[in-house]
Amino acid sequence: MRRTRIDAVRGRRVWDSRGWPTVEAEVELVCGVVGRGIAPAGASTGSLEALDRRDGGDRLGGLDVLGAVEAVNGAIARALRGVDASDQEAVDRRLIELDGSPNKSRLGANALVATSIAAAWAAAAAHGLPLWRWLGGAEARTLPLPEIQILGGGRHAAGRLDIQDFLLVCPGASTFAQALEWTAAVYHATGALLAESGRLRGVADEGGFWPELDDNEQALELVLRAIERAGLRAPDQVAIALDVAASSFGRGGHYRLAAEGRVLDTGAWIELLGSWIARYPIVSIEDPLAEDDLAGFRAFSERFGDRLQIVGDDLLVTSAERVRRAGAESWCTAVLLKPNQVGTLSETKAALEAARGSGLGAIVSARSGESEDVTIVHLAVGWGVPQLKVGSFARSERMAKWNEALRIEEALGSRARFAGTAPLAARR
Ligand code: PGA
Ligand code: ZN
Numbered sequence: 001m002r003r004t005r006i007d008a009v010r011g012r013r014v015w016d017s018r019g020w021p022t023v024e025a026e027v028e029l030v031c032g033v034v035g036r037g038i039a040p041a042g043a044s045t046g047s048l049e050a051l052d053r054r055d056g057g058d059r060l061g062g063l064d065v066l067g068a069v070e071a072v073n074g075a076i077a078r079a080l081r082g083v084d085a086s087d088q089e090a091v092d093r094r095l096i097e098l099d100g101s102p103n104k105s106r107l108g109a110n111a112l113v114a115t116s117i118a119a120a121w122a123a124a125a126a127h128g129l130p131l132w133r134w135l136g137g138a139e140a141r142t143l144p145l146p147e148i149q150i151l152g153g154g155r156h157a158a159g160r161l162d163i164q165d166f167l168l169v170c171p172g173a174s175t176f177a178q179a180l181e182w183t184a185a186v187y188h189a190t191g192a193l194l195a196e197s198g199r200l201r202g203v204a205d206e207g208g209f210w211p212e213l214d215d216n217e218q219a220l221e222l223v224l225r226a227i228e229r230a231g232l233r234a235p236d237q238v239a240i241a242l243d244v245a246a247s248s249f250g251r252g253g254h255y256r257l258a259a260e261g262r263v264l265d266t267g268a269w270i271e272l273l274g275s276w277i278a279r280y281p282i283v284s285i286e287d288p289l290a291e292d293d294l295a296g297f298r299a300f301s302e303r304f305g306d307r308l309q310i311v312g313d314d315l316l317v318t319s320a321e322r323v324r325r326a327g328a329e330s331w332c333t334a335v336l337l338k339p340n341q342v343g344t345l346s347e348t349k350a351a352l353e354a355a356r357g358s359g360l361g362a363i364v365s366a367r368s369g370e371s372e373d374v375t376i377v378h379l380a381v382g383w384g385v386p387q388l389k390v391g392s393f394a395r396s397e398r399m400a401k402w403n404e405a406l407r408i409e410e411a412l413g414s415r416a417r418f419a420g421t422a423p424l425a426a427r428r
Contacts, residue, residue: 003031004086004126009115011072013065016041016369017397018205021065025072025114029085033125037117039110040340041369043205044155044164044245046291046314048322050343053108068108075107076115085123092116092346104343116344117375131375132408135382143176143409144380144388145169145419146402147241147284147363148183150190150226151211151219152204152392153259154245156368160201162257163216164245165208166223167389169283171421172237176409179418180393180402182238185230186223187393193226205368206391207398215260220280235281239424243286243389244273247314250290266296270303277304283424286311286336297331309334309361309424318342320354327358334361337385345379352383361423363387370397374404381408386419 008028016022016038023039041052053068079098083091095115099107124134132140148168153161168186170179194200194211204210213219223240232238246269249256255269264272266289273288285304289296291314301310312332316322318341326332335355339348355362364380366389380388388405391398409416 003029004084004123005030006080006083006085006091006119006122009072009077009080009118011069011076011111011114013069014038014371016371017395018369020063020369021060022369022371023065023068023072023108023110023114025111025118027080027085027115027118027122029122029126031126033122035085035118035120035122035125037114037121037375038371038373039114040367040371040373041110042338042340042367043369044248044314046247046317046341048291048317048319049341050104050109052110052340053105065108065110068111071107071111072115076111080115080119085119085126088116088120088123089346091119092344095344109340109343112343113340116346117339117373120345120375130408130411131378132381135378136384140382140384141412141415142381142384142386142417142419143405144364144386145171145423146176146179146183146405147387147389148187149206149208149392150187150223152206152208153219154248156205157210159258160210161213161216161219162249162259163219163242164248165206165243165286166219167241167243168223168238169241169424170238171283171424173418173420175416175418176405180406182230182232183393186226186232186238189229190222190226193222193229203392203394207394208392216257217276220276224280235283239281239283241284241286242282243313244288245314246287247290247292251292253293253296255290266293266299270296270300273300274303277308282308284309284311287313287315291315294331298329301330301332305330305333311336311363313338313365316351318348318351320347320350323351323354323360324358327355327360332360334363336363336365336389338365338367339376339379340367348379349383352385361387363389365389366391366398366401372397372400374401377401377404377408381405386423
């Protein structure tokens, strides 16, 4: 369609939730509508992720993105002019060809993902639809089960706890809105318990409380007590999910628990995780092993894969090819989908389709460095992905996403469905 052809692409430097520079792109169509996208940024990144382009040097810790912005304004703008934004695959194919590198390092995954997102919003706006509806049509009506961080650790909190995320899920809620209300109660109960015991240090990068605890298990105990104080029941109403992000402290089959002052080999580390699984209402664990420990992942999945969801993040880096291998070789039971790990929306969707084809679950996820951009919520609803992970229940870059999901739930009215227990019940 002529009116949805791309007329102009603009890039600019904006700032993310950690105060570092990031790339914003705007795509303007012939009909005059404009779509916008902002690249997020990770801290506990997988080694096989697509690479953000950063300027290097001394300024701003080397993290400036003027080169990536220039790529949007120059090469990308020239290459996309005239491409139909309604054809997301054509847009993304052009971006991938133009970059030409295996890991998006030439133009930068930050430049590509911002542009890919901006094109999607422009196409939706040109059709007079919200993005979730443009992506999913009339079938899009499921609100995902949110995974919401209560405590932050790992690289997001200077290693105070080894485990990166202690999250709450509310499979027993009947609506998305109720899940948020229950989470709010547990979040504030956690804060109150920490303040009462003098163990509150602040909040970590994604808004979860940053506690001063002696070991990882104390954190599990704390979340359990907060659930009780909030008057909720585990595991039927609410439960715990972990993102271990084990690549941050494990390498070569050795897991260095700084918070506990000990080093465990893969077998002992799996035993420790198993003891937590036996004693706490844990229904999902992400990256329990380091990305270089495939044997560990397989052993862990064999032992616990029928009891809880095992998610690959650093392990799979939103790569369709790795997702297929994970399915064939039983590395894990679900994939985390982060568009900037791979660089474009079409490649993210390909990873989702690979997961569906392999019988793996899926979770759309934010990064630890975020912005007001709410695209991931629209991807989850539009693509029918039944789980969404955004960070905690504080800080506006997180709340913008939760609040956007509430607006979508309201717009769907009586047609809205809440994923609830379904994504966690579907075991392999
Ligand atoms: P990251 O962390 O964005 O810092 O990589 C998020 C996650 O591990 O899920
Ligand atoms: Zn993760």
